[in-house]
Amino acid sequence: MNVKILIATSFRIPGGGIWTFVRHLKNQLELKGHEVDIFGQSPELNDYHLYNKNQTFDKLPFRNFLIRILGKDDFVTNNRILNAEINRYCFEFVTASLNLAQYDIIHAQDVIAARSFRRVKPRHIPIVTSVHGYLSGAIYYSLKTGNRNLSDEEIYQTDTYQYYKFLERIGYQSSDLIHTSSRWMRNNITNRFSVKPDKIVTFPYGMDIKELQQYPQGISSQIQKPKNKKVILTTSRLVYLKGIHDLLDSLERLKQERDDWVCWILGDGEMKKELEEKACQLGLNDRVFFLGTTQYVGYYLQQADIFVLPSLQENQPFALIEAQLFGLPAIVSDSHGLPELVQDGETGFIFPAGDSKKLYSCLTEMLEKDTLRIQMGERAKKWGEQHWSTRSLLHDVENLYQRAIQLA
Secondary structure, three states, rough: OOOOOEEEEEEEEEOOOHHHHHHHHHHHHHHOOEEEEEEEOOOOOOOOEEEEHHEEEOOOOHHHEEEEEEEHHOOOOOOOHHHHHHHHHHHHEEEEEEEHHHHHHHOOOOHHHHHHHHHOOOOOOOOEEEEOOHHHHHHHHHHHHHHHOOOHHHHHHHHHHHHHHHHHHHHOOOOOOEEOOHHHHHHHHHHHHOOOOOHHEEEOOOOHHHHOOOOHHHHHHOOOOOOOOOOEEEEEOOOOHHHHHHHHHHHHHHHHOOOOOEEEEEEOOOHHHHHHHHHHHHOOOEEEEEEOOOOOHHHHHHOOOOEEEOOOOOOOOOOOOOOOOOOOOOOEEEEHHHHOOOEEEEOEEEEEEOOHHHHHHHHHHHHHHHHHHHHHHHHHHHHHHHHHOHHHHHHHHHHHHHHHHHOO
16 A cells, blocks of 8 residues: 655754665655655755755744744743754744645654654654654763763753753654664663553664765765775764764874874764864874765775774664675774674674774774775675665565554
């Protein structure tokens, strides 16, 4: 049975890991005969849009109204919470103006979208939510960035952390079914938010390797692999929870021992300037290159030798999926969902999150042992091709939709 689906997020589209999932899913569903619309914030963040229909919804009138109401007489005194509430209700006002009755199912991509659509949709239309990340955990690390003198308990007691934890909880409560891509996220939701296990369906993402390998010929002029050096690659937002500061500490130690490598860092974020300054202070200017964001990740993956992901919190990152499909061995932290994706000693190495000395040791071993590194990459590619099938993703999502429709 073909259905009409609204895939929706409160985040920006196109852009980020959510967009990778949404794009591949839309393509697969439409090939099967389903009809799919995509709704989210525009890249400029000044309006919302039905992406595939070029239909925009200006949020400025709603925003001005909410500023007058919520900002009146110090109704909300925490500026971060105030801005989040304004954005949340702007999103909800716009969703209420959509013709939601035309859809058979709403597929939310975050808990904020799930809550908003639950409040405005017709009662008979089910909501399923794909959980791509741990929201309140990400907020913890965001708060840690600007308050590194605070203890964990002090951060947990802040109004901002408690606010986002509440949003996460009501987002799960607003979903008829929840999709997680990792066992860790499934357990996190059941244990921290008291969600019943039978409400959660766990299956992996999928990736179109042919699309990933396509990029313009002219891109090759940007940067190329140096002769007689191996490329260590990381693809990440430049924020505290991604652990790039730990990677730089490891590379500073590595530079003292060998000169047969360079490191390419793809991504952008609030810590970019701080990380660039740290690399300079550690004397890594000629080894570490911050290359910004790109839509042609495949070009860099094809030249790389080792992929590194030193995250302090991670679920099932598309960056690692892409690296495996390009046959790269990975060095990842033991953070949350990552150990489910890498077989330690077989397809890569796993080190304790935050341990830059252990990360240095893993890098050294991979650089020294060419045969081991190559074999790990071959095994990673074989495992990835079996695990990240778009055909399996489509089958799992269709079953998820049918179950939600039957429950409704």
